């Protein structure tokens with residue numbers, strides 16, 4: 001597969017490469033409802049599995065934007081909740097004790113730059129990299145609004161800047177729960193989605209999740225399902241996927257919506273949380 005990818009990168013124009021990627025997304029979307037059926041899962045196994053070498057840490061759910069359909073519910077259920085320095089230290093301690101050399105650690109949110117201890121957190125993670133796992137990539141995912149803070153981020157950190165600037169952005173209909181749709185009601189939710197592959201597992205103030213989106217869902221539904229320590233490689237976190245993917249709009253085919261969309265399960269959950 002990697003030979004195929006190298007060939008494509010080397011010999012095809014950017015436009016053709018994009019067209020091929022779009023075709024791949026279209027085909028994967030087209031077969032998605034069939035691929036995640038219980039029968040297909042029994043025959044072919046799970047479509048996606050959780051990563052054990054990349055992790056996204058939602059260090060805060062506070063954000064300086066209010067995008068509709070935010071997949072961390074920062075707009076739908078605003079909060080000041082943030083991870084503590086002790087929780088970050090515990091993650092690093094566990095990583096070293098379990099001899100985990102992460103391929104990639106991403107600091108995410110909310111907006112990570114609004115965390116009051118953001119630079120202390122960055123330094124702790126850089127310390128882990130410099131003294132224990134030199135090859136780990138450290139990323140910071142930001143909406144780019146706090147330019148002054150952004151300029152202070154050490155050079156060793158890769159900035160992933162979505163440059164949102166305004167709240168008018170296209171997102172998936174995250175708040176349309178698959179269990180509220182006839183097409184997806186009886187699927188095998190343990191299949192997850194490609195976020196497992198591309199973004200890695202998740203960590204927030206409640207624990208470890210197969211993806212960070214699941215951690216954000218747990219915050220709203222208050223199920224307290226996060227693992228309290230870094231799971232072993234053999235733990236595919238299938239119980240968590242089964243719980244959270246049925247609530248998560250990313251499980252469906254790709255779509256792009258601008259205005260807020262919500263199905264009844266989410267409406268109820270936000271109402272309960274905001275009570």
Ligand code: SF4
Nearest residue numbers: 063065067070110143
């Ligand atoms: S910038 Fe990101 S975290 Fe903040 S509201 Fe928008 S989507 Fe959510």
Ligand code: SF4
Nearest residue numbers: 192193211245248251
């Ligand atoms: S919770 Fe959502 S983002 Fe995470 S694997 Fe399931 S469908 Fe994908």
